[in-house]
Amino acid sequence: MVNDRFFRYVADMGNAGPDRGQGGKYLYLPPNWEGEEPDGHFTYRSPTYRNMMFWRGFLVDGDPGPAIEAAKKLIKVYPLGGSSDTANMKFANISGRFHNTIHANDIHFYEEVRAVIDEEPATAFSSVLLGLLAAIGIEKGKPFAPDARMTEILADAAAVGNATARAISFRARDPRALVYEDSVWFNPFVGGSHEFLRESGARDLDARTMFHYGYTAVTPAMVAKMVGVGSQYAVAALDANGDYLDGSKTYSLTLPAGIPAKDFWSFVNYDPQTRSLLQTASTPFPSVSSQSGTVQANADGSTTIWFGPEPPDGKESNWVPTVPGKGWFTVLRLYGPLEPWFDESWRLGELKPAD
Numbered sequence: 001m002v003n004d005r006f007f008r009y010v011a012d013m014g015n016a017g018p019d020r021g022q023g024g025k026y027l028y029l030p031p032n033w034e035g036e037e038p039d040g041h042f043t044y045r046s047p048t049y050r051n052m053m054f055w056r057g058f059l060v061d062g063d064p065g066p067a068i069e070a071a072k073k074l075i076k077v078y079p080l081g082g083s084s085d086t087a088n089m090k091f092a093n094i095s096g097r098f099h100n101t102i103h104a105n106d107i108h109f110y111e112e113v114r115a116v117i118d119e120e121p122a123t124a125f126s127s128v129l130l131g132l133l134a135a136i137g138i139e140k141g142k143p144f145a146p147d148a149r150m151t152e153i154l155a156d157a158a159a160v161g162n163a164t165a166r167a168i169s170f171r172a173r174d175p176r177a178l179v180y181e182d183s184v185w186f187n188p189f190v191g192g193s194h195e196f197l198r199e200s201g202a203r204d205l206d207a208r209t210m211f212h213y214g215y216t217a218v219t220p221a222m223v224a225k226m227v228g229v230g231s232q233y234a235v236a237a238l239d240a241n242g243d244y245l246d247g248s249k250t251y252s253l254t255l256p257a258g259i260p261a262k263d264f265w266s267f268v269n270y271d272p273q274t275r276s277l278l279q280t281a282s283t284p285f286p287s288v289s290s291q292s293g294t295v296q297a298n299a300d301g302s303t304t305i306w307f308g309p310e311p312p313d314g315k316e317s318n319w320v321p322t323v324p325g326k327g328w329f330t331v332l333r334l335y336g337p338l339e340p341w342f343d344e345s346w347r348l349g350e351l352k353p354a355d
Contacts, residue, residue, distance in 0.1 A: 001219040002028065005048035005120055009194050009218050014055065015229055016221035018042050027080065031121055038080070047124040053077075054217050058263065058335070059291050064095075096284040100274040102213075105162040107146075107155045110136070114144045165213040168206050170237040170244070170272055170329065177210070184238040185332075185348055194218045214275055225342055228262045232337040237272065237329035240350035245329060247278075247322035250308030250354040257301030260346050262336030264290045267305055269320050269330050278328050280321040288320050307351065 002010040010028070015021040019042065027041035030049055037043050055075065057067025072091060076084035103109055117125070117133060117140050130139075136154060138144050146154060172178065172186045179185040188211050191198065196208035211218070214235075221230055239245055259265050266289035269278040278286045288295060288305060294317040297303050306312055307330065311319035322328050332348065340346035 001217055001221075002026075002044070002046075002051050002053050003217045004046045004124070005050045005052075005116055006124065007052075007212055007216060007218065008047065009220065010046050010051060011042070011044045012219050012221055013053075016219065016224075016226075023074070031123055048120045050119070052217065059289075062289075062292050098274075098279060099276045101216075102162075102273070102275050105158055107151055107158065109158045110138060110144060110146075110154055114138045165209050166272070168210045169213045172210065174206065174210075176207075179234050180344070180347065183348075183350060184240070184242065185234045185236050185350075187233065188215055188235055189218075189222050189233075192223045194220045194222060226337075227339050227342065228336050230335075230337070232334045232341055234332045234348060235329060236332075236351055237327075238351075240352045244327055245307075245322075245351065247309060247326040247328055248324040250306065250310075250312070251351040252354055253305045253307070253351050254298075254349040255303045255305065256346060256349070257297075258340065258346060259290070259303065259334075260338035260341040261290070261334040262338055264335050266290070266333045266335075267307075267320055267330050268333070269307070269322060269328050272327050272329055278321075278323060278326070280323055282321045286321045288318060292317070306354075308354070312354075 001012050001016070004010055011017065011026065013019065013024075013026060018024065025041045027038070027043045028051060029037070029043065029045045031045065031047050033045065055071065057064070057071055060066040072089070075089075076087040077089065078084065078087040103112055113133065117130075117138055122130065122140055133139070137146055137150065169188070172188075174190055175181075177186040177188065177190045179187055190207040190210060191204045193204070196204040196211075198204050224230075237245060239251060245251070255265075266287055269280075269286040270276065271278045277284065280286045295303060296315075296317055304315075304318060306315050306319045307322055308319070309322055309324045311321075320330065330351075334341055
């Protein structure tokens with residue numbers, strides 16, 4: 001998918017895009033483009049000069065290598081007028097490196113906002129938003145220099161905003177977010193609109209905050225029911241008792257037989273402080289996946305997954321590590337989700353403390 005600098009949807013590519021995974025040429029034009037639009041492309045206009053493209057490749061027998069090589073060989077980005085033969089692609093391997101992807105929670109947050117306003121056209125943003133920013137001293141082409149009084153006010157506002165976003169993101173109160181009525185599992189993409197618009201036309205601000213604080217990029221495909229295509233997600237930050245997940249404790253979770261994933265399923269643990277992979281001592285990838293080929297099923301066909309600082313004896317292949325003294329949350333991914341997920345005839349288990 002492609003999102004603009006303000007994380008607004010621009011286009012889908014691949015399985016969910018107009019090429020349906022068969023490949024194609026995509027053309028992204030800037031907001032002030034006045035030239036002709038050449039034929040032979042899937043053409044999109046973006047409100048911003050800078051855009052972000054996200055793609056995901058699947059493991060082959062647990063190996064990311066084939067997907068990486070395919071991306072390097074098949075994905076070419078170059079200016080209009082160039083060709084794939086002249087594409088000067090550079091790839092940086094950041095796998096296993098620590099990243100804090102949460103925005104600044106202090107006065108520096110406003111510097112991040114100011115940079116976007118300075119670098120993008122005013123037409124990319126509503127006049128109301130620009131007016132709100134101007135009221136606190138952020139205007140295109142002007143220095144941002146709050147005095148001591150305003151700095152203190154804005155720093156407090158950033159802290160309160162961060163705390164509010166975290167509360168919305170990790171203890172969902174909106175019943176629309178819950179995967180099941182009597183469960184802690186939730187879907188962070190609420191409301192059925194990738195623009196976070198209610199039927200009344202009002203912007204669903206809490207829903208937008210929940211999603212963008214933890215998960216960022218959007219696409220209409222996220223709300224489309226596509227059996228056997230794409231992916232579906234469920235998130236848990238609480239255990240079956242409604243308590244926040246504790247990295248010092250051990251939890252079990254049982255998946256009934258017939259896990260509804262045509263391609264594969266996985267659990268991945270994340271750090272709520274950084275929105276990135278949980279940094280564990282045993283592995284840089286705190287996850288378990290059906291693609292590993294080592295996950296053990298129970299005698300009745302169900303599968304029990306264990307979460308904790310150490311694996312129970314004999315359960316290493318079904319274990320996802322946590323960090324003592326740290327909170328965490330986990331995401332279930334179903335790739336190629338099947339009908340039993342959508343009609344809820346198959347139900348995900350809860351995270352139960354082992355002691």
